Amino acid sequence: MTEIKHHAYLFDATRCIDCRACMVACSVENNIEMDKTRIWVAGVGVKGTYPELERGTMVYHCMHCDHPDCMSACPVGAYTKAEDGPVTYNPDLCIGCRYCMNACPFGVPHFDYDKGIIEGAFIDKCTFCPQRIYNGQEPACVQTCPTDALEYGERDELIKIVHERIAAHPERYIDHVYGEHENGGTSYLILSHVPFSELGLPELPETPINEVSEKVMAMTIPFALGWGAVLTAVTAGVAAYDKKKDVRKTTLPHHFDKLSTPPSPHPSPLPYRAHVPKGEGTTPFPIGGRAGDEGAETHK
Secondary structure: OOOOOOEEEEEEOOOOOOOOHHHHHHHHHHOOOHHHOOOEEEEEEEEEEOOEEEEEEEEEOOOOEOOOHHHHHOOOOOEEEOOOOOEEEOOOOOOOOOHHHHHOOOOOOEEOOOOOOOOOOOEEOOOOOHHHHOOOOOOHHHHHOOOOOEEEEEHHHHHHHHHHHHHHOOOOOOOOOEOOOHHHOEOEEEEOOOOHHHHOOOOOOOOOHHHHHHHHHHHHHHHHHHHHHHHHHHHHHHHHHHHHHHHHHOOOOHHHHHOEOOOOOOOOOOOOOOEOOOOOOOOOOOOOOOOOOOOOOOOO
């Protein structure tokens, strides 16, 4: 096999017979249990009425996006994107936050809840079989497929093949290659005879989603930091003002030391007033009010 600059898969839904041999091959190759396989089958299955029946099935696994949302969302760099296509995951770096699961528009990353973060956080997804493709072999799922529904090769070459296939059989295929431009392009290209939505694929713009989110975050972070600085300054100012008030309270005029709150023979709904000895001050203020306020008394 010639050197591949951009590894890619091609899936042709018209050829898939839902045998699930790819799922078995993936589990065996990666030594994982069948219920945790990195491939699952989506779609509507058999549709139509007899004898006009057709199958709409898709082999679903990581799309290996050119602009991976999982990598953009990961706070610890557990995901990496190789220049030649594969998006890989490092479980040793993963902290189990599962942001990648929320970020991926295809819902690919799956958290191993049986293992959890006690034994080590673990996200399950297709690895593109690096142990095979970098040794001149096809991915396990591709090699096992009995109908060539799955193919593997150079991305540009596969795109050329699918457009030729559509042109040769326009009655068989929808005139669109899913993954050629969606979300900025993926390394998993899909041909179909039924609407892509029936295969479980989302409608996505050509602009990578992570580019939009990262631009928003680029504007949000300075804004948040700016407001943080303003709020910090306000907090510091309030603290300084409170400290200054405390200092003023400890340096009141000497005659306030003689203030007393004599008991009253009659209960009053108002707080006790402070009394200043004659000739030693001006009108004091009652608790809760200042001199001159309504209810304040003048002593002569």
